[in-house]
Amino acid sequence: MLKVSKSRGDSPVSIIGAGIAGAWQALLFAQAGYTVTLYERSDAGMTLSTSHWAGGMLAPWCEAETSEPVIGRLGLRSLDLWREHFPNTPFNGSLVVAHARDRADFERFAKLTTGHVRLDAQGVRDLEPSLEGRFRDGLFYAGEGHVDPRRVLPELHQRIAAAGGTVKFSSDAEADDLEDQSPEGIVIDCRGLSARDQQPELRGVKGEMILVETAEIELSRPLRLMHPRWPLYVIPRGDGKFMLGATSIEAEDTGVSVRSALELLGAAYAVHPAFAEARILEFGSGLRPAYPDNLPRITVEKNRIAVNGLYRHGFLLAPALAELTLAHVERGAIDNEVMRCA
Ligand SMILES: Cc1cc2nc3c(=O)[nH]c(=O)nc-3n(C[C@H](O)[C@H](O)[C@H](O)COP(=O)(O)OP(=O)(O)OC[C@H]3O[C@@H](n4cnc5c(N)ncnc54)[C@H](O)[C@@H]3O)c2cc1C
Numbered sequence: 001m002l003k004v005s006k007s008r009g010d011s012p013v014s015i016i017g018a019g020i021a022g023a024w025q026a027l028l029f030a031q032a033g034y035t036v037t038l039y040e041r042s043d044a045g046m047t048l049s050t051s052h053w054a055g056g057m058l059a060p061w062c063e064a065e066t067s068e069p070v071i072g073r074l075g076l077r078s079l080d081l082w083r084e085h086f087p088n089t090p091f092n093g094s095l096v097v098a099h100a101r102d103r104a105d106f107e108r109f110a111k112l113t114t115g116h117v118r119l120d121a122q123g124v125r126d127l128e129p130s131l132e133g134r135f136r137d138g139l140f141y142a143g144e145g146h147v148d149p150r151r152v153l154p155e156l157h158q159r160i161a162a163a164g165g166t167v168k169f170s171s172d173a174e175a176d177d178l179e180d181q182s183p184e185g186i187v188i189d190c191r192g193l194s195a196r197d198q199q200p201e202l203r204g205v206k207g208e209m210i211l212v213e214t215a216e217i218e219l220s221r222p223l224r225l226m227h228p229r230w231p232l233y234v235i236p237r238g239d240g241k242f243m244l245g246a247t248s249i250e251a252e253d254t255g256v257s258v259r260s261a262l263e264l265l266g267a268a269y270a271v272h273p274a275f276a277e278a279r280i281l282e283f284g285s286g287l288r289p290a291y292p293d294n295l296p297r298i299t300v301e302k303n304r305i306a307v308n309g310l311y312r313h314g315f316l317l318a319p320a321l322a323e324l325t326l327a328h329v330e331r332g333a334i335d336n337e338v339m340r341c342a
Contacts, residue, residue, distance in 0.1 A: 011329075012185040014039065014178040018167060019051035020149070020314045021307050022190030023156040024322035027085070029188075030165035032326055037166045039173035041194075044154065050192055051149050053209055053286030055235050055245045056315050057222050058082060058145040059094055061115030062231075063313060068295060070337045071313055074320040081319035082145065085159075086152070090221070091145035095119075095127060097135040098226035099270060105226040109139070116141045130217045134272060146222050147315060148237055175304060186329060189306040192289040199299075199308060204252040204287030207312070208260045209245040211237070212268065214278035225267050232267035241281065244268050248288075248312065256283040288312050298325055298335075301342040305329075 013029045015022045018040035026038040042048035060075030082089050096116070098106035110116065116139040124131050124138040157167045175187045175198075189195055196202045219236040235243045244264045261283065268275035291297055291309040296317050299306040305328075307321055327333035334341060 030163035
């Protein structure tokens with residue numbers, strides 16, 4: 001059972017890993033009055049984190065196609081927390097389209113998901129004028145949002161500092177050392193795949209992305225294109241930049257294969273031929289930390305808590321997971337679907 005001193009200030013909270021999971025933990029604990037220190041191995045550029053490479057889609061309805069109901073439940077709560085803490089987050093929905101040959105997949109996607117309205121060609125054009133004449137129909141998920149990880153992570157780190165927390169970049173931390181330094185404190189391990197030394201069942205699921213730039217196309221929201229193997233998408237990043245993502249491969253190497261590059265670039269070209277003239281700015285990949293059931297987990301063992309397994313839903317789930325962790329520390333609340341308490 002977790003032991004917390006009566007006064008919040010007396011229970012320092014050390015969080016290891018400033019990716020999306022650790023950053024949200026640090027923010028909510030700092031705002032609740034705890035003395036928070038967030039340790040991060042990477043420099044402020046966060047290139048060592050998986051979060052740096054993510055799409056940042058907040059898409060609980062679309063993700064229901066391939067995920068368990070708990071992802072939807074926590075995802076919906078997270079949308080509220082994103083809205084509350086980052087009111088400028090764009091919640092202008094996401095659009096799913098398919099070419100005629102992938103019609104069956106499109107219908108299947110529509111059947112397996114809720115929260116959408118069907119659009120005809122005119123409806124698609126009204127939402128995204130650049131797509132005029134490209135798709136005969138679409139699915140619009142009006143309640144979904146998206147963030148740019150490379151903007152929102154620094155913003156989260158600044159907010160943590162503004163709430164009185166300390167963020168230490170280029171700082172490798174060990175839970176045992178932190179416990180020795182502060183036996184009354186709480187250590188929250190948010191190291192993603194690096195936590196495999198403590199949690200050997202974690203695995204990495206590789207996701208590849210490409211960043212391109214073109215002034216020829218404008219999109220206002222993430223666009224998902226039906227694809228037989230992966231949910232491929234194009235996400236506008238502003239200033240004519242677009243992220244093309246993402247593969248999902250059971251492998252732990254880094255870099256982008258020729259095959260994946262062809263598929264991602266082909267998907268963009270299929271969305272609009274003008275992508276053929278876009279400049280490629282970056283190829284990259286990240287390893288999504290996943291447990292065998294692909295579900296997130298909060299593991300509590302005495303004063304040590306591990307938050308991990310965010311898999312392909314880190315941005316969608318991190319706020320709700322932080323709220324659950326805080327509720328456990330404050331009131332002993334237990335969410336049976338995601339918590340394991342020793
Ligand atoms: C291509 C791609 C697209 C994705 N798109 C989406 C999406 O659209 N929406 C969504 O919700 N999710 C998406 N994801 C999934 C999401 O990125 C992950 O679920 C999330 O990043 C996991 O976050 P994390 O904080 O657990 O891990 P990480 O982001 O990896 O953070 C862990 C941090 O711990 C640090 N660390 C490790 N060991 C130590 C140590 N000893 N001391 C100090 N620091 C340490 C690391 O440097 C790292 O910064 C995508 C992932 C990929 C790869």
